[in-house]
Amino acid sequence: MRKLALSLTDGRGFDILLVAVPLGFLLALSGLPLLYNVLMSFQEVDMFSLGSVIRPFVGLANYKALFAEPETWPIFANTAIFVTASIAGQFVIGFGLALFFWVNFPGASWLRGLFLISWIMPGLVVGAVWNWMLSGDFGVINFLLREAGLISRNIFWRSDPNFALWAVILANIWLGTSFNMILLSVGLSAIPEDLYEAAELDGANVWQRFVTITLPMMRSSIGAILSLGLIFTLQQFDLFAAITSGGPNNASNVAQYWAWDLSFKQYDFARGATISVIMILFVMLASVIYVRSTRQEVRG
Amino acid sequence: MTEAWRNRLMLLIALALAAVYLFPLYWMYITTLKSGSAVFATPPGFWPSDPHWDTYVYVWESRNLARYLGNSLVIATGAVTLITLLGTGCAYVLARYRNRWVDVGLFLILMLQVLPASLMITPIFVGFSQLGLLDYPRFAVVLAIAAKSMPFFVVLVRATFMSVPMELEEAALVDGNSRIGAFFNIVLPLARNGILVSAILIFMQAFGEFVYSKSIIQAIEYQPASVGLNSFMGPNTNEWNSIMAFATIYVTPILAIFVLLQRRIVSGLTSGALK
Numbered sequence: 001m002r003k004l005a006l007s008l009t010d011g012r013g014f015d016i017l018l019v020a021v022p023l024g025f026l027l028a029l030s031g032l033p034l035l036y037n038v039l040m041s042f043q044e045v046d047m048f049s050l051g052s053v054i055r056p057f058v059g060l061a062n063y064k065a066l067f068a069e070p071e072t073w074p075i076f077a078n079t080a081i082f083v084t085a086s087i088a089g090q091f092v093i094g095f096g097l098a099l100f101f102w103v104n105f106p107g108a109s110w111l112r113g114l115f116l117i118s119w120i121m122p123g124l125v126v127g128a129v130w131n132w133m134l135s136g137d138f139g140v141i142n143f144l145l146r147e148a149g150l151i152s153r154n155i156f157w158r159s160d161p162n163f164a165l166w167a168v169i170l171a172n173i174w175l176g177t178s179f180n181m182i183l184l185s186v187g188l189s190a191i192p193e194d195l196y197e198a199a200e201l202d203g204a205n206v207w208q209r210f211v212t213i214t215l216p217m218m219r220s221s222i223g224a225i226l227s228l229g230l231i232f233t234l235q236q237f238d239l240f241a242a243i244t245s246g247g248p249n250n251a252s253n254v255a256q257y258w259a260w261d262l263s264f265k266q267y268d269f270a271r272g273a274t275i276s277v278i279m280i281l282f283v284m285l286a287s288v289i290y291v292r293s294t295r296q297e298v299r300g
Numbered sequence: 301m302t303e304a305w306r307n308r309l310m311l312l313i314a315l316a317l318a319a320v321y322l323f324p325l326y327w328m329y330i331t332t333l334k335s336g337s338a339v340f341a342t343p344p345g346f347w348p349s350d351p352h353w354d355t356y357v358y359v360w361e362s363r364n365l366a367r368y369l370g371n372s373l374v375i376a377t378g379a380v381t382l383i384t385l386l387g388t389g390c391a392y393v394l395a396r397y398r399n400r401w402v403d404v405g406l407f408l409i410l411m412l413q414v415l416p417a418s419l420m421i422t423p424i425f426v427g428f429s430q431l432g433l434l435d436y437p438r439f440a441v442v443l444a445i446a447a448k449s450m451p452f453f454v455v456l457v458r459a460t461f462m463s464v465p466m467e468l469e470e471a472a473l474v475d476g477n478s479r480i481g482a483f484f485n486i487v488l489p490l491a492r493n494g495i496l497v498s499a500i501l502i503f504m505q506a507f508g509e510f511v512y513s514k515s516i517i518q519a520i521e522y523q524p525a526s527v528g529l530n531s532f533m534g535p536n537t538n539e540w541n542s543i544m545a546f547a548t549i550y551v552t553p554i555l556a557i558f559v560l561l562q563r564r565i566v567s568g569l570t571s572g573a574l575k
Contacts, residue, residue: 010478015397018389019405022450025386029447030412033423040423051430097317105310111318113566117325120558120565122508124526125547128533129328132540138340140327147343174324186570237418238510241530256418263422264515276419287414291407 034280040273047267062274071250078165079234079254082172086236087229089173094180101181102188112185115178123175127242130171134158134243161251164244168252171239176232180225187221188214223293230286234279255279328551331544332356339541352541359545363532365525369550371438372524375513376506378442379449384499386446387453392487394454395461413451417511420448425515437517444512449502456501459571460494461487497568500561504554525550 007013041062043055066072101112118126133141134157145151157167191214199209215222237256240246246253246261253261255275263272319326331339333351359365394402394409424444425434433440464487472482488495510526517523523531529546537543558565 009480014479014483015393019393022386022390022454023405023408026409026412026447026450029424029443030415030420033420033427034415036427037420037423040426045426050426053430100317101314103310105307105314107311108314110562111314113562114318114559115321116562116566116569117322117555117558120504120554121551122510122526122554124508124510124529125328125551126324128529128543128547129324131533132331132544133324133327135540138342138344138540140344143342143344174321178321182566182570231414235414235416235418237416238526241510241514242533245535256416260418260421260511260515263425269422269426272422276422279419280415283414283416283419284411287411290414291410 037273037276037280040270041277043270045268045270045273050269062270066271066274071253075250075253075255075258078250078252079256082165082169082236082254083230083233085166085169086172086176086233087226089169090176090180090229091226093173093177095184097177097181098184098188101185112181116182118175118177119179121175123236123238124242126171126175127239130167130174130239131158131243134167134170158244159248161248164248164252168239168243171243172233172236175236175239176229179232180229183225183228184218184221187218187225190221191217220293224290227286227290227293231283231290234283234286325555328544328547331541332548334541336539336541340538355541355545356549359542360549363528363542363546365528365546365549367521368523368525368528371522372507372526372550375438375441375445375509375524376503378438379445379506379509380499380503382442382446383450383453383502384495387450388457388488388495391454391457392461392483392491395458396466409451409454412447413455415448417444417448417509420444421511421515424512428516434516437519437522440516441509441512444516445506445509448512449505453498453502456498456568456571457491457495460491460498460568463494464490493564494568497561497564500557501565501569504557507554 004013008017039053042057042059043049044058044061045055049055097112097115101108133139136142136154136156136159139154139157141157142151142154145155155163157163195213195217196209199213204212234256237260240252240254240257244252246257250258256279259272259275259279262268262275330346330348332355333348333353334345335350335352338345338350390405390409394405421444428434428440428444433443468490469482469486472486473479477485508526509524510530513524514527514530517527525546529543529550532539532543532546
């Protein structure tokens with residue numbers, strides 16, 4: 001007994017205790033639900049069997065039924081568009097801003113940090129503000145576009161099936177750009193300056209320096225940031241809840257919102273779990289890429 | 301062009317960029333000061349010529365904002381306390397050693413960090429309802445948020461512990477401290493700032509959390525402000541000045557903390573996210 005107590009205060013036991021309790025907590029509250037999710041996707045779950053773990057086993061029936069639905073592929077396509085367009089927008093604008101703020105001038109780092117406000121705000125608030133700005137008749141975005149002569153009639157961002165998904169993408173690009181910019185700035189500041197001096201002596205112009213020095217030196221940071229972007233974009237839920245609720249008629253629905261909608265609006269927990277399993281597999285793939293690319297950065 | 305003029309020009313462009321980027325925030329604040337009819341004016345007013353401050357009073361009382369914000373505060377405080385208590389020690393051990401087990405632990409933590417809340421809520425909800433945890437909805441949400449955000453906290457705080465020189469701890473051990481003593485007297489005080497900044501980041505996240513609260517908390521008297529804001533925004537809403545006032549009251553404390561601690565928060569965030 002004394003030996004155990006001694007180990008806990010002054011030996012290996014101390015380390016093991018410090019790690020075991022949080023890891024146990026995480027496994028109980030994230031690991032178990034993960035497995036339970038897989039189990040539910042193979043079961044028939046309804047309001048009556050919600051209280052029991054042992055439910056009728058249906059094999060792959062949930063998966064088959066899911067892919068037989070007419071809305072499944074359009075929603076997965078929406079998810080792909082949402083992810084691609086959001087990451088592309090966030091990354092390109094973020095990179096541009098990071099390059100601008102890389103030029104050192106007084107106040108640069110403070111102003112750059114201020115951008116992060118968009119990322120720090122609750123998603124619901126960001127969604128509410130963009131919902132109001134994108135409003136059809138009285139929204140300020142439509143007003144500015146009209147004044148600029150870009151549109152002649154108001155765009156009904158939230159209720160027009162052609163624009164609903166893009167309304168959420170627009171808000172999401174705004175939300176994530178600053179985070180991309182901050183991480184890219186870190187990568188940029190790690191590039192040794194003498195590389196540029198040498199290139200300049202050799203007569204390389206700005207564009208050549210960007211392509212032959214900046215991009216190759218940033219390769220692993222860019223990999224990490226893009227996969228982080230994928231992870232964060234697939235987590236985005238609040239904006240959908242605040243702007244379009246997946247409507248009209250699923251035009252702006254994506255998998256991560258659909259899974260929640262099926263479980264908590266239509267009480268089809270088995271279907272919700274089935275989509276969750278598919279998407280979680282996808283997210284885990286992205287995070288393996290992320291871990292690999294950050295590894296390289298630490299070691300290289 | 302001299303150095304000083306170049307700096308001034310760059311600063312001017314930077315200010316313009318920041319103004320464009322943060323326009324949505326400005327639009328939120330300015331909408332709260334408009335009257336019910338001025339909100340729908342064409343062209344919209346870009347300057348508060350006739351500010352109406354009473355919208356704040358009206359929203360605060362009619363939407364019962366004190367209760368919503370109180371619940372957000374309870375949930376965020378609970379989650380941060382739980383995460384800090386459990387996560388700090390975990391981050392310390394993962395920073396102090398470098399072996400295969402630590403790699404496995406780190407990998408597990410990174411994997412658990414990426415699970416989207418809206419996908420995890422289905423099994424968590426069903427599991428919690430079977431355990432009877434839904435009778436304590438705010439506690440259930442605290443547990444769910446803690447599980448979701450702890451990995452992020454561990455990653456951030458681990459980066460802080462990495463920067464504490466190990467020799468200091470070894471010196472304390474030679475001087476006769478126990479491991480526990482060295483941890484509490486030497487390592488923790490040195491890592492205090494990093495832990496504090498990470499805790500603040502987690503607090504801001506938990507204060508704005510939506511998915512878990514929306515799904516788990518049915519009773520309106522326990523709902524946090526994010527759920528309150530969501531139910532305020534019906535599909536055909538037109539009280540935009542009131543909604544923006546709700547959002548303003550909700551978000552301004554977070555923004556104030558952020559602007560005050562900006563430097564520390566940004567450096568804490570960047571040191572953890574890429575390592």
